Amino acid sequence: MEIEVISFGKIAELITTKKLILDFILDTDDFKKYLEETYPELNNIKYKLAVDKQIVQTNCKLKDGSVVAIMPPFSGG
Amino acid sequence: MTEKKIKNIFVNGAISSAFIADSIAKHSSKKEIGGHSIFLGQVRADEIEGRLVSAIDYTAYEDVALEQMHKIRAEIFEKYPLTCMHIYQSLGTIKAGEICLFVFTSSSHRKPAMHACEEVVERLKAELPIWGKEIFENGTHQWKENK
Numbered sequence: 520m521e522i523e524v525i526s527f528g529k530i531a532e533l534i535t536t537k538k539l540i541l542d543f544i545l546d547t548d549d550f551k552k553y554l555e556e557t558y559p560e561l562n563n564i565k566y567k568l569a570v571d572k573q574i575v576q577t578n579c580k581l582k583d584g585s586v587v588a589i590m591p592p593f594s595g596g
Numbered sequence: 597m598t599e600k601k602i603k604n605i606f607v608n609g610a611i612s613s614a615f616i617a618d619s620i621a622k623h624s625s626k627k628e629i630g631g632h633s634i635f636l637g638q639v640r641a642d643e644i645e646g647r648l649v650s651a652i653d654y655t656a657y658e659d660v661a662l663e664q665m666h667k668i669r670a671e672i673f674e675k676y677p678l679t680c681m682h683i684y685q686s687l688g689t690i691k692a693g694e695i696c697l698f699v700f701t702s703s704s705h706r707k708p709a710m711h712a713c714e715e716v717v718e719r720l721k722a723e724l725p726i727w728g729k730e731i732f733e734n735g736t737h738q739w740k741e742n743k
Contacts, residue, residue, distance in 0.1 A: 593727065
């Protein structure tokens with residue numbers, strides 16, 4: 520399935536890819552595992568995901584065309 | 597009390613003192629107000645390992661941040677008897693010394709305005725997907741993290 524990726528802050532400097540074609544990835548836990556294997560630096564960064572603009576609190580299903588945002592710790596204000 | 601329309605909080609560039617003064621002036625017609633509380637965030641010229649911060653470049657996941665702020669706004673109005681609340685967060689490059697955050701709450705008596713103002717600032721910093729890139733005078737940068 521095809522996932523659209525948006526990354527922010529320091530993670531945007533690390534992950535520049537916009538689209539991923541991934542098989543065997545069903546949910547956000549799988550996706551995190553994939554990310555951390557592909558970008559080992561992510562193991563040292565706290566980050567959150569948002570799927571289709573919803574911030575992920577617990578593991579959730581991904582579907583073809585999902586937009587996944589990868590967000591480092593916030594620093595607004 | 598929930599407001600249905602999602603309000604924009606983002607402004608491009610620094611928040612000017614004229615804009616702040618104008619916001620205050622606009623409230624003179626709301627005669628039920630007895631107290632305002634205002635928080636202004638200013639870009640600090642931090643020195644980190646010998647490098648001086650000259651500006652912060654702000655970016656946000658805007659849709660999600662506005663959605664989140666909408667929720668916070670409703671919860672704050674639920675919790676405190678406020679007359680009104682205005683929030684402005686800068687995006688883009690804000691130089692040291694300039695204002696990047698303006699939170700303005702008003703109520704009949706002082707305490708709700710003061711408590712709501714503090715709570716909004718804390719929640720905005722913790723819960724809104726906004727990122728600040730600290731730009732040093734020598735052109736290098738690092739990503740800010742809220743404590």
